[in-house]
Amino acid sequence: MELNKIYNESNLDTMAKMPDCFVDVVITSPPYNIGANRLNSGKSKTYDEYNDELTKEEYFEQTKIWIDELLRVTKYHIFWNVQEISGNKGIVQFLLNTYSEQLKETFIWAKKNPQASIVEHMAGSAYEYIFCFSKDQPEKRSFTHCDFNNRVSGQQVYNCIIKPSNSNAETKGHSFAFDEWMPSYFIKHFSKEGDLIYDPFMGTGTTAKMAHIYKRRWIGSELSKEYVDLANKRIEPYLNQMSLF
Numbered sequence: 001m002e003l004n005k006i007y008n009e010s011n012l013d014t015m016a017k018m019p020d021c022f023v024d025v026v027i028t029s030p031p032y033n034i035g036a037n038r039l040n041s042g043k044s045k046t047y048d049e050y051n052d053e054l055t056k057e058e059y060f061e062q063t064k065i066w067i068d069e070l071l072r073v074t075k076y077h078i079f080w081n082v083q084e085i086s087g088n089k090g091i092v093q094f095l096l097n098t099y100s101e102q103l104k105e106t107f108i109w110a111k112k113n114p115q116a117s118i119v120e121h122m123a124g125s126a127y128e129y130i131f132c133f134s135k136d137q138p139e140k141r142s143f144t145h146c147d148f149n150n151r152v153s154g155q156q157v158y159n160c161i162i163k164p165s166n167s168n169a170e171t172k173g174h175s176f177a178f179d180e181w182m183p184s185y186f187i188k189h190f191s192k193e194g195d196l197i198y199d200p201f202m203g204t205g206t207t208a209k210m211a212h213i214y215k216r217r218w219i220g221s222e223l224s225k226e227y228v229d230l231a232n233k234r235i236e237p238y239l240n241q242m243s244l245f
């Protein structure tokens, strides 16, 4: 397979080309099933290519297919960013139950400027989850720091509650885009130089950009041609600056 490339296709088609354990680490944010197509107000661009308003059963089945295939192709960890909100409430808990053996860690991303509650008597959602899944018996690897396979000493050197401060100017207007801290944090702490990072929902290319900056190889899938073009434009200057691989 060609590396350092975003495949403009369904991630299941991309993964079908991958042998087992092909990628080292996955960092991704799947569709949340919150009706983002419908919510597109013209101010912020969301999705056009697929239905973000499946029934709960359909969304659960779809997500299981994605996670099963990711577990097959991933050698180490899968970092799965999701917010539990109205369109997917309950499903996230079903998923955790289904993958309780593979769930290795839960990170909470505490938002700097959370949206206020829009429903009376209900709290606003001020956080997102980043679940770390890996195979039942993942290959062990040690990092110089921040390794949760390596906590035998009882020391926890990283914090599961992350409070980032930065955001990206480049992807303003794309309400779903990762803030750059997110892929950066997991790339820095849970992968090594030269590792292959995969984002099966590449969107505007944030994972690819940060992987490249941190000298990792990368690969992505994205259904929308518009986002693939946008991501390629965003990554191009970095690829040109650093012909590393």
Ligand SMILES: C[S@@+](CC[C@H](N)C(=O)[O-])C[C@H]1O[C@@H](n2cnc3c(N)ncnc32)[C@H](O)[C@@H]1O
Pocket: 009, 010, 011, 012, 028, 029, 030, 031, 032, 047, 049, 050, 174, 176, 177, 178, 179, 200, 201, 202, 203, 204, 205, 206, 207, 221, 222, 223, 224, 227
């Ligand atoms: C939450 S967004 C990801 C945003 C991304 N992290 C970024 O920084 O821009 C989810 C993306 O997944 C894409 N998508 C949805 N289903 C897909 C599939 N089966 N295969 C590949 N991409 C898909 C959507 O087009 C959308 O761009």
